[in-house]
Amino acid sequence: MSHAYDFNALEPKWQRHWDEHGTFRAAQPGEPESDAPKFYVLDFFPYPSGAGLHVGHPLGYIATDILARFMRTRGYNVLHPMGWDAFGLPAEQYAVEHGVHPRITTRNNTETYQRQLKMLGLSYDWDRELATCDAEYYRWTQWIFLKIYNSWYDPEYRWTDPAGRPVVGAARPIDKLPIPPDVKAQGPPAIEAYRAEHRLAYLAEVPVNWCPALGTVLSNEEVTNEGRSNRGDQPVYRRPLRQWMLRITEYADRLLKDLEFLDWPEPIKLMQRNWIGRSAGAYVDFAIEGSGPAAGQIIRVFTTRPDTLFGATYMVLAPEHRLVPIITRPERREEVRTYVNQAKQKSELDRTADNKQKTGVFTGAYAVNPVNRKRVPIWVADYVLISYGTGSIMAVPGHDTRDLEFAETFGLEVVAVVKPPTGRDWRGFVDDGVSVNSPPDGEDHFSGQCVLNDLPTPEAKCKLIRWLEERDLGEGTTQYKLRDWLFSRQRYWGEPFPILYGEDGRIVAVDESELPVALPEIEDFRPHASDDPDAQPQTPLSRATDWLTVRRGGEVFRREANTMPQWAGSCWYYLRFCDARNAQALIDPQVERYWMGGKLPDGTPKVGGVDLYVGGAEHAVLHLLYARFWHKVLYDLGVVSTPEPFHRLFNQGMIQAHAFRDPRGMYVEHEKVEFRDNTPYHKETGQALTSAVEKMSKSLKNVVNPDAIIHEYGADTLRLYEMYMGPLEKSKPWNTQDIIGVHRFLQRVWRLVVPPAPEGQAASAPVLNPALGDVRDEHVERLLHKTIKKVTEDIERFAYNTAIAQMIVWINEAAKTKVLARDQVERFLQILSPLAPHICEELWQRLGHKSSIAYAPWPSYDAALTRDDAVEIAVQVLGKIRGRITVAADATDDQIVELARKIEAVARELAGRPIKRAIVARGRLVNLVV
């Protein structure tokens, strides 16, 4: 056996050992080990890109691995799986650019990722590995889509969920949808059409980001601020396309409300709340004045401030509003048409760009404000968006910033209807206040007119809504920013839809028994590019002619040729991990209840199944919202037993790195940088460089490869360093030079057990430290109890950096002591083992243990031994330190004060003045106030 800490030999040895012995296999319900309480700890699974991992990626994986290993030693049956988010744009884009089939690049990338993760000693149960692009997996993604397609949302449905909570609203099978008699009377096609309108998955014409040069639709993230594709810088156009949509908006309220029960970081909850964007307000109906085609038309607006209705001095329609051409007066028609066309030309981004200047045109038409029967002019302006509310607003320039800007630009009337607290100007005051001029004093135009004067804003809102509702002039309502989920992509590398179209255009869902609808192997998976913005999209699958056409009972059907977005596969993978090889069902119900169920410490059932979910904050909204949505549908349909997928969420910070740039602003690789007098210079050109801490990224040329670090220091050192850098949730810069610190620590741990090789001959010398005996040094033992306590508590709260610091303290003391008991070293190895598993397994074995340290029960500590008998406390006079005293830990306040005032410096300060008050902070300080 080697005397040296040869991490390059022993780390692969233990990784092989764990693999071969199935050390980290999680027991399924029914197996004996499943009697233990379960713990499900999950990482955001990665998208395996071609570049492989850099040291920033595994930060969260290391953190969860430590917790998984810790929980195993605490007697839990731990589910800790890993898989691949393997469908999606980057693989396909790479394939398009390099001519390699995405299946091949994906497999290569996945293998690289797995190799790199195994090198880190992560204790995944690899038997559960999955990839979203495998047919056995996406079969169930398609199955869920069918469930969603075959459901409708019944907002009235009252039921009690498995957790015993009363719930209003549920997804229900489409055949339970009540069909109105008049629809029924029109026969089966009408019934089918009615159902189609209510399904949770439906087809609709919606505006998409269409990039003809790339031949595809792009997601918003793929479109630059200039309205071009972020790859290739090609123009992108907004155009309507018939797309699959998922009715996530039906779940807006439940998605919002259930956030409350989740143990998630507040900022993430806030981001989800903002994204859902619930606002309570009212619809108000304005009648259009005059004769002609516009007569009798109603403009319905949405407002969150019905209390300011008396201040509505004009109205604005979005340029796309259907009433614009109808109400525009002939003399204004030309001007309005020009404006509307201009607005259409502009991209969404141009329109919302921060050019403060408001634009708009007057239509010539007027409407009547229902609350005071005054005429208000109707304008068209692009600051009103067609996609929110009703696409039209009542403008209250007195108390809305945007309306005020517009009114000032066009010289429209501004009136005060809300009185702000004293000292603030009413003009542009948008917060709650007290209603005034509603109506103005002395004006009382008609009987039954609403009077809001002197009412605080919340009450004025209620009163006005009631007034509107009684007269059928509007109603209270709630709006959401959340839109239905656009679910089609004109791409190859994704899940095919299990949908067929008949020759007459009717939609037929593929039967569950026929799943999966396999993605066809096609030669040409490129999208068809064009310079013509009006070119029809041709999806790659639409060219797979054999696949596309299906014959059934003499009828010819055409398959849906779009694919699902990348989010689809990641919406439910946490469920599949529980039962990854089940060929009969997505998940066995008993297995689902075992892994996803559970209770909080106080005994109440948890709303979420995964006990801990760790990943970066960049998926705060989309992935986490989509997964919650799917989970709730599955919950309503009885497939899962918890209302939420992820009980506790933790966001790790980002590892940053120094990025260097030359005077032209080009990034420079680290290898080409040298330091002179702490200033970076280019090694070859000698130019002075600028340095900034930025995100670690290939494009910034500041990535650090884990393979190189592992080769030089070992995986245990890398794991330890990443955890030691700072708090897990914070972003912090990588400094390779700092690694040596934790590496020295591990070297010290090694030498505690294995003595340095004697001069010359290593082979015959003892390989255990002969100093290890059975005598315990009191000081080291006490410090060990303190260390066990601190490490236990710190792991539980994810403060690995301070846990490591405490272990360094212990090793530094232990190394100084000549007397060290074997069991002290063993207990120390146990608390170190979740963080640095390889070295601990090796030393554990060398100390004579036959079984893995991974399941050795976590050592306990004696609280009495963690407390010192005597403590030093500071003595303050009037808050200033004047001296220190050492007292017994259980000294009374009076004893402490007596001792304190005897200190010469303290006595001098007191100078005979009586002590008015003595504040004693136990074990810390005493403050004497005179």
Add this chain to the structure above:
RNA sequence: GGGUCAGUAGCCCAAAUGGCAGAGGCAAGGGACUUAAAAUCCCUCCAGUACGGGUUCGAAUCCCGUCUGACCUACCA
């Protein structure tokens, strides 16, 4: 423009409910060992907590304002 979080030695970071600003690591300096270097070991140095107010016996911690940085969001009526 709005929101969220953060700012402590040259660097990374610690400091329960406010209670002695320092646990730990890196770097730097000195020393021991060595022919020398590396490695190892020992010792030392350095800030008053971004800035300005306030509350308090006492503030890195709480409150207000300002500055800087990161992230989210962006005409959502």
